Amino acid sequence: xxxxxxxxxxxxxxxxxxxxxxxxxxxxxxxxxxxxxxxxxxxxxxxxxxxxxxxxx
Numbered sequence: 001x002x003x004x005x006x007x008x009x010x011x012x013x014x015x016x017x018x019x020x021x022x023x024x025x026x027x028x029x030x031x032x033x034x035x036x037x038x039x040x041x042x043x044x045x046x047x048x049x050x051x052x053x054x055x056x057x
Contacts, residue, residue, distance in 0.1 A: 019027070
């Protein structure tokens, strides 16, 4: 009876993995970089649209 209980406890412990600081940092850094890249693309698209449009009087 102890062996199945030990296996269940080990499986439970494996399922409750908490990410380390480094894992959380890498995830947050990737999110920030992705958002910054999207903002850069939007700004670049706006700049190219405004550069091609004639100036209004």
